[in-house]
Amino acid sequence: MTNNLDTLIEKYLNDIIEIRRDIHQYPEIGMEEVRTSALVKAQLEKLGLEVQDKIGKMGVVGLLRGKKPGKTILLRADMDCLPMDELTDLPFKSKVPGMMHACGHDVHTAILLGAAKVLSELKDEIKGNIKFVFQPAEEANPTGGARYMIEDGVLENPKVDAAVALHVWNLPLGKVGIRTSTMMAQSDRIFITVKGKSSHASQPHNGVDAIVTAGHIITALQTVISRNVDPMESAVVTIGTIHGGSRYNVTCDKVVLEGTVRTFNPEISAIMPTRIKAIAENVAMALGAECDVEYVEGYSATVNDEELATKFIGYFKDAIGEQNVVIPSQPASGGEDFSEFTKLVPSVFYWLGMESEMNKGKTTVHNPNLVVDEGCIPVGIKTLVSGAIDFLNE
Numbered sequence: 001m002t003n004n005l006d007t008l009i010e011k012y013l014n015d016i017i018e019i020r021r022d023i024h025q026y027p028e029i030g031m032e033e034v035r036t037s038a039l040v041k042a043q044l045e046k047l048g049l050e051v052q053d054k055i056g057k058m059g060v061v062g063l064l065r066g067k068k069p070g071k072t073i074l075l076r077a078d079m080d081c082l083p084m085d086e087l088t089d090l091p092f093k094s095k096v097p098g099m100m101h102a103c104g105h106d107v108h109t110a111i112l113l114g115a116a117k118v119l120s121e122l123k124d125e126i127k128g129n130i131k132f133v134f135q136p137a138e139e140a141n142p143t144g145g146a147r148y149m150i151e152d153g154v155l156e157n158p159k160v161d162a163a164v165a166l167h168v169w170n171l172p173l174g175k176v177g178i179r180t181s182t183m184m185a186q187s188d189r190i191f192i193t194v195k196g197k198s199s200h201a202s203q204p205h206n207g208v209d210a211i212v213t214a215g216h217i218i219t220a221l222q223t224v225i226s227r228n229v230d231p232m233e234s235a236v237v238t239i240g241t242i243h244g245g246s247r248y249n250v251t252c253d254k255v256v257l258e259g260t261v262r263t264f265n266p267e268i269s270a271i272m273p274t275r276i277k278a279i280a281e282n283v284a285m286a287l288g289a290e291c292d293v294e295y296v297e298g299y300s301a302t303v304n305d306e307e308l309a310t311k312f313i314g315y316f317k318d319a320i321g322e323q324n325v326v327i328p329s330q331p332a333s334g335g336e337d338f339s340e341f342t343k344l345v346p347s348v349f350y351w352l353g354m355e356s357e358m359n360k361g362k363t364t365v366h367n368p369n370l371v372v373d374e375g376c377i378p379v380g381i382k383t384l385v386s387g388a389i390d391f392l393n394e
Helices: 002-025 034-046 105-121 145-151 210-221 223-228 266-286 306-320 376-393
Strands: 050-055 059-065 068-078 127-135 162-172 182-184 186-195 235-244 254-263 290-299 347-355
Touching: 002 034, 002 105, 002 376, 034 050, 034 059, 034 105, 034 127, 059 105, 059 145, 068 105, 068 376, 105 127, 105 162, 105 376, 127 145, 127 376, 162 376, 182 347, 186 210, 186 235, 186 266, 210 223, 210 235, 210 254, 210 266, 223 235, 223 266, 235 266, 254 266, 266 290, 306 347, 306 376, 347 376
Parallel strands: 068 127, 068 162, 162 347
Antiparallel strands: 050 059, 059 127, 186 254, 186 290, 235 254
């Protein structure tokens, strides 16, 4: 089947690249993927699939029924972009100010459409069903689009037996990365409001400086990692934004901090809210300020099913060669909404290498200079297609 698969992928590759570039030029933020969803729906309908839209508000699902009854596998791609200006010089760079596909979701969507095209031609060889799931709002932590699609029944009718998703990654082009355990971290959010008292900057003793207090809180929060987490474990506490102050000569009376917490071990995840709240509130109190802390649990850790991942490692080795299947020693500290699927059905999440000489130094996701080598697209299609067929026909 491998030679036939390569031929089919090559048949559709130019069209898929054109679709990817079109989506890249017109990025849409989470739950506003109107144009992208319409494009996806139209492409799936051309294939004669059973298509539903507005699943989970903006999601699209295409169902392919094989020639014989059997299991059902779900293949998922995310569609949303990030709110940032693109700084690349690509000829198909974003035409929407303040919006960019800086996480590669345009590539994911194109790859899954390519897989749908190829698998539609192979449906007589398929035993069972394949659901092509195009999800909105993956970037909307803590309320991403996966849970809405699940609430709308995407795992039912027919009932899903396994789920698979990929993500472009800074691995060498042609390779994939897959683990039999945790792939991505739990991703929580923290919101801290420090309340002080304004005064003239020349008379700080008449006020309570919220900026100084916030600075001490930011520094003290790092002790959560250095003094509360086993050195053999891993966790991250990062403050990403700080807003406060109205004028250079006025002591600030309010500072708002936002940040993220990344963990892999549920026991460590459990202590984070209490420790962060205690540190922030008590540092503020010691300096005469007040502090409100909101800790929001976001995406759970993305954990591959061990048995299923082991099977897919074998499928991938058969499809692209053993030398191209990498088993990373550690998970990544990024968060991923696909975790909602992994909690409910046996699932596999894997990384798709996109790094080459063409884009060296420009493969960091969530960066306005991200450039994806489109040579990863046929590899993504081939691994999804071969994995789905092998799983269903075993």
